[in-house]
Amino acid sequence: MKEFVTVSEAKSILKSQKIRGGSVHLSLQKSLGKFTASSVLAPMDVPSFDNSGMDGYAIIWDEKGEGREVVEVIQAGAKPDFVLEKGKAVRIFTGAPVPEGADTVIPQEEIVRTDEMIFFNAQKFFRGANVRKKGAQCKVGWEVVPAGTKITPGTIGLLASLGIREVPVFPSPKVSLILTGDEILDLGNELLPGQIYNSNGPALESYFEMLGIHEVKIYKVKDKASEVTKVISEALENSDFLLLTGGISVGDYDFVKGSLEQNGVEQLFYKIRQRPGKPLFVGKRSEKLIFALPGNPASVLSCFSQYVKPCLLEWMGNPQAWNGPSYLPIEKDFDKKIPMTFFLKAKIDSGKVQLLPGQESFNLLPFGVADGLVEIPQDADHTEEGSLVAFYPW
Numbered sequence: 226m227k228e229f230v231t232v233s234e235a236k237s238i239l240k241s242q243k244i245r246g247g248s249v250h251l252s253l254q255k256s257l258g259k260f261t262a263s264s265v266l267a268p269m270d271v272p273s274f275d276n277s278g279m280d281g282y283a284i285i286w287d288e289k290g291e292g293r294e295v296v297e298v299i300q301a302g303a304k305p306d307f308v309l310e311k312g313k314a315v316r317i318f319t320g321a322p323v324p325e326g327a328d329t330v331i332p333q334e335e336i337v338r339t340d341e342m343i344f345f346n347a348q349k350f351f352r353g354a355n356v357r358k359k360g361a362q363c364k365v366g367w368e369v370v371p372a373g374t375k376i377t378p379g380t381i382g383l384l385a386s387l388g389i390r391e392v393p394v395f396p397s398p399k400v401s402l403i404l405t406g407d408e409i410l411d412l413g414n415e416l417l418p419g420q421i422y423n424s425n426g427p428a429l430e431s432y433f434e435m436l437g438i439h440e441v442k443i444y445k446v447k448d449k450a451s452e453v454t455k456v457i458s459e460a461l462e463n464s465d466f467l468l469l470t471g472g473i474s475v476g477d478y479d480f481v482k483g484s485l486e487q488n489g490v491e492q493l494f495y496k497i498r499q500r501p502g503k504p505l506f507v508g509k510r511s512e513k514l515i516f517a518l519p520g521n522p523a524s525v526l527s528c529f530s531q532y533v534k535p536c537l538l539e540w541m542g543n544p545q546a547w548n549g550p551s552y553l554p555i556e557k558d559f560d561k562k563i564p565m566t567f568f569l570k571a572k573i574d575s576g577k578v579q580l581l582p583g584q585e586s587f588n589l590l591p592f593g594v595a596d597g598l599v600e601i602p603q604d605a606d607h608t609e610e611g612s613l614v615a616f617y618p619w
């Protein structure tokens with residue numbers, strides 16, 4: 226039973242889980258933002274026929290000849306069924322098939338036309354000019370998109386050009402979020418004495434949304450052991466990930482840890498040498514990860530950014546799920562006495578990290594404007610102005 230681990234121990238335990246969703250085939254439009262689960266091969270040559278890159282005249286190249294007799298017109302979408310003869314030209318348009326025999330297109334601005342003839346300066350061209358050859362983009366069997374690629378509008382354009390309608394991707398997980406606490410009230414209601422607005426729920430829902438996770442079931446439960454146990458059991462059945470907020474510390478009404486144990490959740494670790502978010506619990510049941518986030522709002526967002534988010538990204542096949550932070554100079558000296566890792570809300574200003582006021586774990590004010598979190602290592606009691614610190618954007 227791992228207890229009170231360091232930040233890097235916690236991360237290496239989570240990294241070693243390597244839990245991924247199973248590959249699914251999604252339609253192109255539904256796959257935007259997802260990661261390919263296997264490589265995609267071209268099922269056809271593109272272009273699938275030689276075609277003109279310009280509005281102009283298709284000819285058979287001949288260094289000496291600068292005049293041609295115009296014999297036909299070919300529109301885009303047409304299917305020419307003749308072979309062009311030497312000395313002849315066809316009027317052709319961008320994207321139209323170049324007829325058999327022709328190998329070069331002269332743009333219309335570059336010719337002088339009489340009734341039946343065109344003339345051009347051959348020195349300005351070469352054999353093959355302005356013809357887009359069959360297979361110039363890709364040939365059948367080429368790997369056009371490797372496994373682990375993020376699907377962008379560009380990827381979708383490429384796949385559509387190949388006639389591909391579905392793509393193998395890692396899906397988004399189904400997530401359950403259990404909000405514990407008698408004092409929590411939903412927005413839109415009037416607070417009674419002792420109550421507070423539920424801010425963890427909306428904050429996490431938007432974090433899921435930002436990561437492309439849309440199937441989130443929210444449960445609200447009172448601080449009552451039997452109810453917490455029951456709702457965990459239900460939520461675990463219906464989701465790939467389970468998150469809880471609150472009730473994971475040592476108070477008389479903190480039932481989450483016991484209820485998780487009753488539901489057969491195996492502890493991966495409990496408590497981290499960090500601030501905020503010390504009492505984070507992470508467990509596992511079969512191939513599902515369970516995160517019990519300490520209820521204080523800063524603990525919730527900080528633990529989500531550092532531990533939950535990478536696991537969700539890993540599940541969704543993102544090869545950069547555990548990418549490290551960037552390093553930026555800190556604007557002012559920072560001192561701490563406690564040998565724990567600190568995650569501090571920060572703004573980036575002129576390339577420098579500015580720590581925001583109000584770092585207590587109940588205080589959401591700095592989150593209102595923070596660009597992300599700065600990590601001050603466990604043993605760094607003094608961080609000098611200008612030294613590089615790890616910065617994690619949202």
Ligand SMILES: Nc1nc2c(c(=O)[nH]1)N[C@H]1C(S)=C(S)[C@@H](COP(=O)(O)OP(=O)(O)OC[C@H]3O[C@@H](n4cnc5c(N)ncnc54)[C@H](O)[C@@H]3O)O[C@H]1N2
Pocket residue numbers: 404405406408409421422423424425426470471472473474475476479501502503504518519520521522524586587
């Ligand atoms: N004796 C000790 N007390 C506490 C310790 C400790 O080590 N010894 N740890 C403290 C730390 S650190 C944290 S973090 C909190 C974590 O407590 P819980 O996970 O049990 O969370 P709760 O007690 O249920 O709530 C904490 C705090 O957060 C507010 N909260 C809860 N849910 C929401 C929500 N949905 N939206 C907004 N705010 C929420 C709740 O009202 C409490 O104020 O424990 C310390 N105590």
Ligand code: MOO
Pocket residue numbers: 499500501502503504519521523524586587
């Ligand atoms: O770890 Mo708690 O998040 O300090 O309040």
